Amino acid sequence: MTRAARLDLRSFQQELASRLAAKTTAQVESSRLGIECRGERWLVRLSDADEVIAVPPIVPVPLTQRWFLGLANIRGNLFSVIDFAAFLGREPIVIGALSRLILLNGRSGEQNAGIVVQRVLGLRNLAQLTPVDDSSPSAEWHVQRWADSDGSTWQEIDLVKLARDPAFLQVGA
Secondary structure (H helix, E strand, O other): OOHHHHHHHHHHHHHHHHHHHHHHHHHHHHEEEEEEEOOEEEEEEHHHEEEEEEOOOOEOOOOEOOOEEEEEEEOOEEEEEEEHHHHOOOOOOOOOOOOEEEEEOHHHOOOOEEEEEOEEEEEEEHHHOEEEOOOOOOOOOEEEEEEOOOOOEEEEEOHHHHHHOHHHHOOEO
């Protein structure tokens, strides 16, 4: 193989690798994690969630809001555990086999926290959803409302803004 042919092959491989990396980044940016709480569907940016795990044992903390479930030890670190449905003013979640704890990304602040959801519905591509105009007042951490082809609505949320919301931070009763 001539030197020119090797250089062309190398540049082709580098270009292909950068195109694949860009496509992967674009796919991650357009993907959201679908979750469900009390029949409502929510979308979370993948970069906002550090990890999704089975709900570990939780130690209750007295004199806290009903939505503050307590503390969980996750790999030697204490995490505040919030019942997302109860935080929204709905009936508390009954933690079952499908329930998951979504750990908030470190960008959300210094606190280690996670929200318990009834179940994770998998990844959703925003390209397959239609934005819905919603003029009703909503929380600052609500990003966009979407509709899917089945007519279900999804509320996209910003977990970083949720973690900084004064109501979320006020766990004392």
